Amino acid sequence: MIEKILPPWVASAESFDDPPGVTLFPEEEAVIARAVDKRRREFATARHCARQALAHLGLPPTPILPGERGAPGWPGGVVGAITHCAGYRAAAVSRDALTVGIDAEPHEPLPDGVLDAVSLEAERAAIARLDGGVHWDRLLFSAKESVYKAWFPLARRWxxxxxxxxxxxxxxxxxxRLLVPGPSVAGRELTGFTGRWLVADGLVVTSIAVPERPRPDHAA
Structure with a gap:
């Protein structure tokens, strides 16, 4: 599913359940040694997806450890992102991108009060005018998560x-559109991102992939 909203120069893998027998590296085991079962399954399956995605790039299995602010640590020359929610885990990686952000959420309304906390008044007014059939509040939340995941590796700040x-x-x-000064990327200040979204199988997924250089297959 996630591959439908990613360009061909981004490799991905996903899982709709937690396959048994996923093996973690000792360094990864140490990270979740005290985690509850739910967190352990999320972590393990997400790493399983990450290694599958890396294999698409011809790379061997390697530990994927949480780094600063929990961002996954990728092998040199690779950028990527991981997401997980109830019933879904995915990873996306690339050697040809400056940054990648993905997020998945259940396609259902946000809990009461959350939309006001995660959105601007102009955003709330805009999604209120959009057609039904999509839980736009949840989509907005997911897209903002993808924005943050794409932003952080470039800016290294919240x-x-x-x-x-x-x-x-x-x-x-x-x-x-960024409302704060962005980092310099390829000699220019980063002012925003473009992304894609999809609703399917009871989920909403969002993605951002910024290429290292202009590409004809980069969606505007």
């Missing part, structure tokens, strides 16, 4: 929910 203004196109794309 980005609040209120620091990016998102606009959705019902065709399956979105734009994110």
């Amino acid at each position: 980005l609040g929910f209120e620091e990016a203004h998102l606009v959705f196109d019902p065709s399956g794309t979105f734009t994110a």
Whole structure:
């Protein structure tokens, strides 16, 4: 599913359950030694997906350890992202991207009060005008998670929910305009991102992939 909203120069793998017998590296075992079963299954399956995605790039299995602010640590020359929610885990990696962000959420309304905490007034007004059939509040939350995951490896600093203004196109794309100064990327200040979204199988998934150099297959 996630591959439908990723460009061909990003490899991915996903799982809709937790396969038994997933083997972790000792360093990964140490990270979750005291974790509850739910967290352990999320962590293990996400690493399983990450190693499958890396294999698509011709890379051998390697530990994927949480780094600063929990961002996964990838092999040299690789960027990527991991996501997990109830009934879904996925990873996306690339050697040809500056950054990648993905997120998955259950396709259902956000809990009461959450939308106000994660959105701007202009965003709430905009999604209120969009057609039904999509839980736009949940999609907005997911897209903001993808924005943060794409932002952090470039900026190495926090980005609040209120620091990016998102606009959705019902065709399956979105734009994110940064409301704070961005880092210099390829000699220019980063001012925002473009991304893709999809609703299927009871899930909403979002993605951002910024290529190292302009590409004809990079969705605007």
